Amino acid sequence: MVIVQVITGGLLLGAVYALFSSGLTLIWGMMNVVNFAHGDFVMIGMYVAFLIYTYLNGGPIEFVLASAVVLFVLGVWSYTGLVRHVMSGTLLSQMLATFGLALVLRYATFWIFSSNFRSLPEDLIGGTLNLGGILISMPKLVAGVVAIALTLGLHGLLTRTAIGSQLLAVSEDRNAAMLMGIRPDRMQALAWGLAGAGTGIAGALIATFYYISPSVGETLALVAFVVVALGGFGSVPGALIAGLLIGVIQELSAYLLGPVYKDVVVYALFVAVLWIRPQGLFGKF
Amino acid sequence: MRKLVVLGASLLALGLGWDASAQSTIKIGVLMPLTGNAASAGNSSKIAVELGAEIVNNAHPELAPLPLAATAGLPGLGGAKIELVIADHQGNPSVGQSQTLRLITQEQVIAITGSYHSSVTLTTSATAERYGIPFVNGESVAANLTERGFKTFFRVTPLASDFAKNYMDFMADLGKAGHPVKTLALVFENTEYGTSVADTVRTYAKERGLNLVSDIAYSANTTDVSSQVLQLKDKKPDAVIFISYTSDAILYVKTMKALDYLPPVMIADNAGFSDHSFITSSASLAQGLMNRSAWSIGKPGSVTYKVNEMFKAKTGRDLDDPSGRAMQGFLVLAEALNRAGSTKPDAILKALSETNLGPDQVMMGYKGVKFDAKGQNTLAATYLIQMSGNKYVAVWPEKSAEKPIEWPYKGWK
Structure with missing residues (x-):
């Protein structure tokens, strides 16, 4: 019985991982740019939720939407104001640019909100669901459902719509896309905006059951990178499956072997998978 | 400009010339x-x-x-x-x-x-x-x-051994009051602080004949603590001692609520549980939480x-x-x-x-300050406090108690 609860917990945690990783994989897949500020985007999303709740009395629907809008703008701005300019530089300068952005966001938050930990009230999105003795945390369940919806939505957008084709065209061959009348800058700004919005939704939802602090992004970002690399660079459904996988493996190994060993198990499996399939589970090379 | 340089130089000379x-x-x-x-x-x-x-x-x-x-x-x-x-x-x-x-x-x-x-x-x-x-x-x-x-x-x-001894005495007192503590669980972050306090608690628990049913080390900057809470829920110890920093302390009380787990006695070893951020963000989830402190507003x-x-x-x-x-x-x-x-x-x-x-x-509740040959203050002391409403109040030992001890741990209820 406990094992079922452990696995349920793992799936819920995995869904949360998948949720905050989808934005990262989109940018990675579309542009081959690693957004090191991703964890801090999640953190900003959490603070937007906190502000809307605290000062405007907004509920989950309001602050999730607000966070999506704010992060869409931040995403577009990150591209037009920063990434576009460093794209012509070396790989190193691209990496350091987003890393710099991460530090600016993190320490600006320290400055504005101080280092205090905050949290939203427990029961904003329901409490705990009891399914025949198996406890399911409602906020995590909602996060999981949204993660799946977001994944399907992004996947559908990329594979079924004209905008998706244009996005993919730009990521495949910028010059050819330009000759076809697509404006690459506009498309890439859109990709950053969409990734930002997804990340904003993730951050706001996570804020309903997690603590909020300026350095929370640091803790979450590493997991996001592992999820995306394991799922396959740029594969949106891959991130969902990898997230669930990592969540379950972490919880099981923590319960069976002890919490200090869970990361050893996860990262050992991660390295092993990449050794056999460098492109990740669902990545195309 | 020249005047400034002269002034600066003479100030410098003055500074250097002075006795330390x-x-x-x-x-x-x-x-x-x-x-x-x-x-x-x-x-x-x-x-x-x-x-x-x-x-x-x-x-x-x-x-x-x-x-x-x-x-x-x-x-x-x-x-x-x-x-x-x-x-x-x-x-x-x-x-x-x-x-x-x-x-x-x-x-x-x-x-x-x-x-x-x-x-x-x-x-x-x-x-x-x-x-x-x-x-x-x-x-x-x-x-x-x-x-x-x-x-x-x-x-x-x-230091850690003082607290460990306090916790044992406190649990013995609970026993005398009709709430015996026979089984104990330890949950500690795995750097110097957590392992050291856990070591001493373990030694004292053995001395007092307490049965340690769960001994869980974890990393403080973890993303999730559900497996630890499930472990505890499974073993049902009479008392749990948590040795944690702030972010993990918050995660523990949130996760305990999500997984509906309340130990009869929950003792927190200061640190994260004493951080004002923990109190403002999570006091409502940790009613009756025991903690140690040497500070009293008076x-x-x-x-x-x-x-x-x-x-x-x-x-x-x-x-x-x-x-x-x-x-x-x-x-x-x-x-x-x-x-x-x-x-x-x-x-x-x-x-x-x-x-x-x-x-x-001294401003803290120590008996004073006097160092032994190792540099440890031999007059340091501490007492136990309990979360009540949105603050901690002194409850143990009896002579410094502002309120009687509330038992069992209520958490969010």
Whole structure:
């Protein structure tokens, strides 16, 4: 019985991982740019939720939407104001640019909100669901459902719509896309905006059951990178499956072997998978 | 311009010519985690130490029993003022080490205080020892810090074995009151602090014949703690002792609610559970939580009450125990510095080893300050507090209790 609860917990945690990783994989897949500020985007999303709740009395629907809008703008701005300019530089300068952005966001938050930990009230999105003795945390369940919806939505957008084709065209061959009348800058700004919005939704939802602090992004970002690399660079459904996988493996190994060993198990499996399939589970090379 | 250069040069000459003891300011290094996961506790400690410096540097006759409060500056050093040089170690032992090096070689501080995390104090005090710079620690409790035979390290706070003994006595008292504790679980973060406190608790539990049913180490910057909570739920111990930092402490009480788990007795070993951020964000989920503390605001008009008012004026909230202990560490250092009458390390170390403060001369609930040969304060003491509403109140031992103990742990209910 406990094992079922452990696995349920793992799936819920995995869904949360998948949720905050989808934005990262989109940018990675579309542009081959690693957004090191991703964890801090999640953190900003959490603070937007906190502000809307605290000062405007907004509920989950309001602050999730607000966070999506704010992060869409931040995403577009990150591209037009920063990434576009460093794209012509070396790989190193691209990496350091987003890393710099991460530090600016993190320490600006320290400055504005101080280092205090905050949290939203427990029961904003329901409490705990009891399914025949198996406890399911409602906020995590909602996060999981949204993660799946977001994944399907992004996947559908990329594979079924004209905008998706244009996005993919730009990521495949910028010059050819330009000759076809697509404006690459506009498309890439859109990709950053969409990734930002997804990340904003993730951050706001996570804020309903997690603590909020300026350095929370640091803790979450590493997991996001592992999820995306394991799922396959740029594969949106891959991130969902990898997230669930990592969540379950972490919880099981923590319960069976002890919490200090869970990361050893996860990262050992991660390295092993990449050794056999460098492109990740669902990545195309 | 030329006049300025001449003026500068003569000032410089004057400064160089002066005896060290007549310097107008004395630099003391303060190491704290100002960013990273323990930033909230670190910043609070920093403000408390700054308040300590303010009390020493300016005349505060109303705080008279505290050494150096009534006078401005250090009379023993010609009224010199203390200048704090604050460094951020991010909760990282290696950053702590390099920051200590910077404080000593570039800032040329004459003594150091800090560094909150036991794991960081381990490396920072080792660096200070190598350079022969006095290091006074007010808040790190890992036992081995004073077992290294260092000549420059002094610790004011009670240490892990004192708390472990307190917890055992407290549980024995619960037994006498009809709530026997036979099985115990330990949940601890796996750096110096957690492992050291867990070690001593384990030893004492064995001595008292308690059955340790769960012994769980975990990493404090983890993303999830459900498996630990499920483990506890499965083993059903009579009491659980948590040794955690802030972010993990918050995750524990949130996860315990999500998984509907309430141990009959929940004891928190200070640190994260004493962080004001934990109290403001999670008090409503941790009703009846036991914790240790050596800080009490006291009655209106008392010295501690006034100190708390001063802290409140700066931050808008009450002083907490870890920050109070950090401040006490600094005040002990300042008092020794004044008695040394010199900024030479040897003189300061000699003065520190001769420290002899009574219970009225300290702001924390210690019986005083007196160091043994290892540099440990032998008069340090602590008592137990319990979360009630949105604050902790003293409940044990009975003679210092403000309220009777509430049993069992209620959590969010």
